[in-house]
Amino acid sequence: VPDVRRVFVRQARNTERLEKRRPQLKQFVILCATVLAGLVISVSHSAVAYATCTKHSRYETAPATSSDGGRGTWYLRAMTAPDAFTPPGGYTEQAIWVGTDNHASNQDWVEVGATQGWHGQNIYTYFTVEGLFGGIDSYTETRITAITPTYGTTHRFSGFRNANGTDYWAAIDGTGYVSWTNHHAPTNSWTMGYETTCGESAQVNRTNAIENQYRIQATSTWTNASSSTVGSVAPGLGGGFAWCSYPLTFRYFLRSDLDQTICV
C-alpha cells in the first residue's frame, strides 16, 4: 500500500510540474513561431521570382564555324501586355536571339526586336539585349530610341559581327543601332519568335515571318536557313505556330483574333 501511495504522489507531483510549465511551453512555442514567421516573411520579400513564358519559338542551327550573324524579317502586328504596369513590369515581345562566341543562342546571345511593355511603361519600342553566360557573366537590355516601331509595317531584324571583326551589332533594316563589345563570332545558332510574361491575357496577333537567314562568315553574304525546328508551345496559352513555306517562312500567334490559317 505505501508503494502504491508513493506512485500516486509521484504522479501528482509530475502533473503539478507539467501544469506549472505549461505557460512557459506555450510562450516558447509562440516565440519560435513568431521568429519562424518573421524569417519566412523576410525571405519571401527578398526572393523575387517572376515566371517567364518563352514559347512559340523557332530554332535553326547553322554550321558552327561558318556563320557570324542571323536575321529575320517579319510583319509587326498588334500585341498587348496587360501586365505592363504590374511590378516589375510585364511585356510581350517579338525578337531574334542570335548566338555568339560559338555558344548556343540560349547561352551567349545578342537579341533585337520590338516590345510592348518596357520597365513599367506600356509603350511599344525597339530594343536589344545581350547575354553572356559562357564565360563572362553579364546581362544587359537597352531601348533603341532613334527609331520607333509602327504596327502594320515589315522590318528586318539582325544581329551580326561588326566590320571591325570584334563587336556584334543589333540592327534593324540593315542599320546598326547598338554595338555589343563583348560578343564575338561565330554564330552557331539563332532563334526567332515571341516571348511574353506569364499571368495575364497577353495577345500577339498572327505574325508572319518572311525571311530566315544566317550570314556566312567567310564571304559576309546571307543565305537561307536550310533546316529548322519548331520550338515548344506553352500549354494553355492559346497560341500556335505553323510553317507557311518550310523552312523559310512561318507564322505564330497568341490568342490572336486574326485568321490563323492565312500565311500573309
Add this chain to the structure above:
Amino acid sequence: MTIRMKLCLTTAAVLVAGAAGALAIERATSSSGLPVTVTPGAQPARDPELVARTVLDRLGPGATIEKMTAIPSNADISAYEPNGSKLVPGVEPLGPVWIVRARGAFVGRRVPPGTPEVHHKSGYYVVEDASGEILEVGMP
C-alpha cells in the same frame, strides 16, 4: 527559464538586432546624401532623389543606391559599365543620362527560349534625365 527558452530568446534577439541594423543601413543610404557624381559636360536638371526613387521602385523592398553618375549622353555606356551598350557611330544619342548603380533584386527576363531568367543582387540602370524613363538595365 529553461535553456531551450534562453537559446530561442537569444536567437530572436540576434535576428531582430540584425534586421534593425540592415534597415538602418538602407535608410541611411537611400534617404539622403546620395553618392552623386556629375561628369564634365553633363548638365542634369532632374532631382537626383527622383532618379534614385525611380530605380528603387523598380527593385522593390531592401534596395539601396551605391553610386549615381550623370553623363552627357547614352552614346557609350560601356565606358562606365563594361557590359553596357555603345551606340553605333551616327546614331542620335539621348542625354544627359544617369547611370545608377544599385543593390537589390535585379531580374533579367528577356532571355532566349530555354534559358532561365537572370537574377543578380547588383546592377545598374540608365535613366534619361529629361523624361525620367529607364533606357537600360544591366547586371551584375
